[in-house]
Amino acid sequence: MIEILSGIGIAFILLIILSIAIFISVDKNR
Incomplete structure (x- = not known):
């Protein structure tokens, strides 16, 4: 259970x- 949560x-x-x-990256392209 702990392994799944991690x-x-x-x-x-x-x-x-x-x-x-x-x-x-999208913000830099503007």
Whole structure:
């Protein structure tokens, strides 16, 4: 159970970092 929660947490953090990186790249292109 703990392993699953930690895996979801890591995936969630990676998703946030990816979305922020995309947002910054789109913001720079304007």
